[in-house]
Amino acid sequence: MKVASHIYKAYDIRGIYGTELTEEVTYKTARAYAQLMKKENADTQLTIAVGADMRISTPVLQPEVLRGLTDEGINVVDVGLVSTPAFYYAVAKYEYDGGIMVTASHNPKEYNGLKFVRADVKPVSMDNGIAKIRDAVIADNLGDIIGGGTVEKKDGIVEEHAKYEVDWVGINNIKPLRIIADAANSMGATYVRAMFSHLPCELIEMNFELDGNMPSHEADQFKEENNAALMQQVVERKADLGIATDGDGDRIFFIDSEGNMIEPAIIRGLIAQLVLEREPGSTICYDIRPGRITRDMIIEAGGKPSVTKVGHSFIKAQAIEEGAAFAGESSGHFFMRTELGVFETPVIVAMMLLQYFSRSNESIADQVRPFRKYSHSGEINSEVEEKETMVQKLKDTYGKDAKNVSELDGITIEYEDYWFNVRPSNTESVLRLNLEAISEEVQKQKTKEILSIIRG
Numbered sequence: 001m002k003v004a005s006h007i008y009k010a011y012d013i014r015g016i017y018g019t020e021l022t023e024e025v026t027y028k029t030a031r032a033y034a035q036l037m038k039k040e041n042a043d044t045q046l047t048i049a050v051g052a053d054m055r056i057s058t059p060v061l062q063p064e065v066l067r068g069l070t071d072e073g074i075n076v077v078d079v080g081l082v083s084t085p086a087f088y089y090a091v092a093k094y095e096y097d098g099g100i101m102v103t104a105s106h107n108p109k110e111y112n113g114l115k116f117v118r119a120d121v122k123p124v125s126m127d128n129g130i131a132k133i134r135d136a137v138i139a140d141n142l143g144d145i146i147g148g149g150t151v152e153k154k155d156g157i158v159e160e161h162a163k164y165e166v167d168w169v170g171i172n173n174i175k176p177l178r179i180i181a182d183a184a185n186s187m188g189a190t191y192v193r194a195m196f197s198h199l200p201c202e203l204i205e206m207n208f209e210l211d212g213n214m215p216s217h218e219a220d221q222f223k224e225e226n227n228a229a230l231m232q233q234v235v236e237r238k239a240d241l242g243i244a245t246d247g248d249g250d251r252i253f254f255i256d257s258e259g260n261m262i263e264p265a266i267i268r269g270l271i272a273q274l275v276l277e278r279e280p281g282s283t284i285c286y287d288i289r290p291g292r293i294t295r296d297m298i299i300e301a302g303g304k305p306s307v308t309k310v311g312h313s314f315i316k317a318q319a320i321e322e323g324a325a326f327a328g329e330s331s332g333h334f335f336m337r338t339e340l341g342v343f344e345t346p347v348i349v350a351m352m353l354l355q356y357f358s359r360s361n362e363s364i365a366d367q368v369r370p371f372r373k374y375s376h377s378g379e380i381n382s383e384v385e386e387k388e389t390m391v392q393k394l395k396d397t398y399g400k401d402a403k404n405v406s407e408l409d410g411i412t413i414e415y416e417d418y419w420f421n422v423r424p425s426n427t428e429s430v431l432r433l434n435l436e437a438i439s440e441e442v443q444k445q446k447t448k449e450i451l452s453i454i455r456g
Contacts, residue, residue: 030068188245265291268328
């Protein structure tokens with residue numbers, strides 16, 4: 001069996017169904033994961049949760065995951081069609097020994113994939129397990145089938161998850177806001193609808209029918225073009241707020257009342273300040289990509305800012321290690337520490353924002369405006385074959401006179417009036433630039449200057 005090794009990525013597995021991620025690869029990957037878990041939990045009868053998204057290939061691949069696990073003697077709980085956050089909730093709430101979610105997140109419709117967790121929703125990443133899983137599948141040395149595993153179904157996780165997160169925040173003091181949500185025909189629709197069943201707000205649904213063909217648009221709201229229709233509807237229908245969720249629902253984005261994206265850096269800064277009202281002095285984690293307003297808001301509220309590598313596995317692991325009360329990633333992943341653990345909690349984040357925005361009679365656009373202090377380039381990708389050589393060149397060019405240089409993830413260089421991060425892709429010949437500055441003029445000038453070096 002030929003295996004496309006590049007589908008085994010830093011945080012999960014993703015490949016084109018039928019050519020890269022086949023039924024056989026999925027089955028053997030599930031077996032390899034089961035063997036990894038058994039080695040880590042010797043002499044224990046393991047129970048593993050399996051969740052699934054709405055992709056067209058999921059009904060074909062999910063049974064292969066079940067078969068791979070049960071062939072290794074694992075007892076499986078099938079939690080059904082769920083968002084990734086609801087899947088995480090199920091693993092944590094019912095104290096399963098781990099889990100596999102069948103999803104390719106926000107990738108286009110021809111893709112599918114697998115996300116793995118251990119007990120307590122601790123992520124399995126390339127560094128701590130995916131490489132071993134990949135190598136076992138490629139070597140095809142999985143050994144004899146043991147058999148004997150069982151499968152039971154567990155229904156109601158979607159509603160249970162949403163109610164848990166709604167109750168965690170509480171619906172007190174939320175005004176009857178008018179809100180439009182675009183779920184991109186994907187899994188966020190499930191928890192958004194369940195959440196609003198508890199709220200006094202008006203929900204206007206866009207693209208809520210689950211459809212693996214994703215007929216409305218790509219389920220990646222990190223790309224602004226995928227929010228164009230929602231932004232327009234917020235303005236035309238005079239809504240207070242827009243909400244957008246991605247393919248598996250683990251990322252959430254917000255549009256203000258004037259139809260503008262509220263930058264994730266501002267969202268995590270607001271949530272950080274609300275968390276710090278509850279837990280003064282807490283540690284708050286955020287990734288190294290520019291989004292300085294987050295740091296400003298944490299410090300202003302008396303918190304301890306902690307910078308992490310980019311990637312939900314890395315930020316989650318550091319938040320757990322440091323006991324952070326909250327963590328937020330620039331790409332729309334937000335992690336609240338609850339009694340169940342640390343994982344994406346989009347309902348909690350949405351609820352806290354609704355409470356915050358309900359405190360004022362100003363429009364949400366006016367409430368957010370003061371936080372738009374910096375100009376951001378957005379993430380700009382450039383094809384570069386010699387990635388590390390280019391990173392070193394940027395360090396040599398800009399590092400010597402800089403206020404600060406960090407090599408936590410790629411290279412981050414700070415000057416008084418601008419700062420930027422350049423990091424190599426884990427899987428492609430690509431460098432990713434994020435630059436921020438005190439003004440749009442400086443941002444555009446420095447972005448152009450640095451791109452001219454990267455692109456030669």
